[in-house]
Amino acid sequence: MNELVLEAKNLKKTFHDADLSVDVLTNVDLKVGKGEQIAIVGSSGSGKSTLLHLLGGLDDPSAGEVLAGGKSLFDMNAAKRGIWRNKTLGFVYQFHHLLPEFTALENVAMPLLIRGLSVADAQEQAADMLDRVGLKQRLKHKPGELSGGERQRAAVARALVTKPQCLLADEPTGNLDQHTAQHVYETMLALNTEIQTSLVIVTHDIHLAQKMDRSFTLNNGQLEAIDTMVNDK
Template identity: 55%
Template sequence: MNPPILTARDVHKRFNGGPQSVEVLAGASLQVEAAQSLAITGASGSGKSTLLHVLGGLDRADAGSISVCGRDWTAMSAAEQGAWRNRCVGFVYQFHHLLPEFTALDNVMMPLRIRREPAAAAQTQAAEMLGRVGLAARIHHKPGELSGGERQRVAVARALVTRPALVLADEPTGNLDADAAQVVFDLLLQSARDHGTALVLVTHDHDLAARCGTVLHLSKGRLRPPGDFA
């Protein structure tokens, strides 16, 4: 039996600022297998984005353990974390964070070039991925020449081009109209099904969340099935 792609156990995170500290995560735990889709819901300000950043090694937990593809973030140096993240994790955010001066093709090539893959091979893989998300005719357009839905599809292609074991998506459809949101969400679910990618999605859209295999609700720093908070 293969080990989980992502395991978080009793994760705590506190922010210190102003007259008092705020505990955002108070023992959050989860486990995600290959090809599993997990949606995390919760009220605004409940710590969903913080949790995603901690799961992806972009921020450190104060306590607890987080293992991605068999390695614990806390046991790695910053350089090791960066290399492991590039190898195993893809990120998609509400705002696409594309580099405006580069074409769609160049943006999607970026993670591959960071891996030091040859330019020709990176270009081929990036073009193929853009074709998969329906943008074969737009690869030489810059972000400013694309619609909001097209820009987010480029962001999804960039996250998936390295074929990561885990994709972390933070409100990836929150800035899109309903039709564009469905397209982007379908692409993420299809990657989970076709390539065994583990998907963790933060969303306020309960209809989209319900399409994931598992739904957890974040409240008071802990994750539980939605009914437990009723």
């Protein structure tokens, strides 16, 4: 495998509720190489989103570790982990999470402003990324003035504008019709190829999973490689 971007080792996550303990993840191992495309499929409640949150350092595991550049995320304090996320990762969710009071351009520029770029430089790069996802004519539109597909493409642009090492996407087209979902997926895959951003996508879409370099199913807290798929890239 080429250069590793993320590596999960023996991840375990147990949720406690009163006297009840539920093991959601048990000894999960996963290596994500630079520019690699990985799909994780599984039923609702199987722990797919939990795994994604752990890979992004958004939640702490009950045991195990996630390594980035050979260093454990969970040895970092919250502030350092936040800086690492801004420099290294992009996130896309089923709901776009765009800020309604800002335009598409302002929403996409925000991660760059947090990074410390000037407003002019941040908006220039944001406009370029919005152009790449087909929203050149929507820069000044607020989320409420965009269609569902346009809002999700803007969310993809925001996630990728920093050119992160890895994009973590949690059912990114779950609220879209099949045609629009296909367009959003094609955009993500094209940008993955162009800027060599790794993709880890949680999805119910078996057709998308077949387009990935590797696919896994999450059953009973364990990741299992799907070897029977024929990739159609």
